[in-house]
Amino acid sequence: MAKAKKRKDTKRNSFIKGISTNKNITEEHIGVYESIDYPLFSFKYLQEHSIRDCKDHKFFFDFLIRLRKLSELGWNQIRTSARHSFGMEKIPRESIIPQIPNFITPDVEELHVFRSNGNNTALVGLQIDKIFHVLFIETKHGDIYKHQ
Template sequence: MPKKPRAAKPNEKGNIVKVHPDRGGTSEDKPLFSFYLLQSSFNIKACSKDEKAQLANRIHLLSGLPWKNLKTSPRHGAGYEKISRDSIKVAIPQEITEDVKHFIAFRCFGKAPMIGYRQEQTFHAIWLDPKFAVYDH
């Protein structure tokens, strides 16, 4: 049974509390996907109809596999690759705190990556990168 999401609490400036890195979840969990932090310059609006369909199919495939399988699968298959924070060439959203040291990239259509990070069971997508501009490949 999936864990209930924690309620967001405002900080002293009235903003939502900053996002934190993986503090739990197990390798047996299957990923949940969040597009809440998807950046406007790298979002689904820029995708073709075919790319959107491929992305939906990829998410469906990935959400059926436990994290342990995703970790050991090839990065151009159902797996992912780790990307260090200092390899990111675009602005990192301010909601993502410095304690997030690395990101992960799943291939979402063709070899184009969907980049984000894992927090417990959830993969938070931040960038869809069909032009390969977010990090050096």
């Protein structure tokens, strides 16, 4: 009986590809990446400054829904949207309140900002190609950068 259930789960999840042990990237892999026109969010470099003390579960739920909406819009719509809506703006690195991580080199003069929720708190990071590297998530207005 357990085997039947396992087989059923395998069929249901057949669209998930296994991790390739081959270190070569094929044209198929490149084609998939190039066809993506929405933000890919990376949290590898996320700093804990504002989120560490946040106990508001609704904030994090709303934040995830916001990321989903940004992914649905795609880069073209993000670029034409207002900055306090679903758009993105650039801010000078000097506006960042916590220390910027050392791996962000001095030649990077501006960081990129999305609104993390509908309440104008910020999601600060660096867009490189299709990937938005999240550095800070502002849970309280003004925790991460000096708003104007």
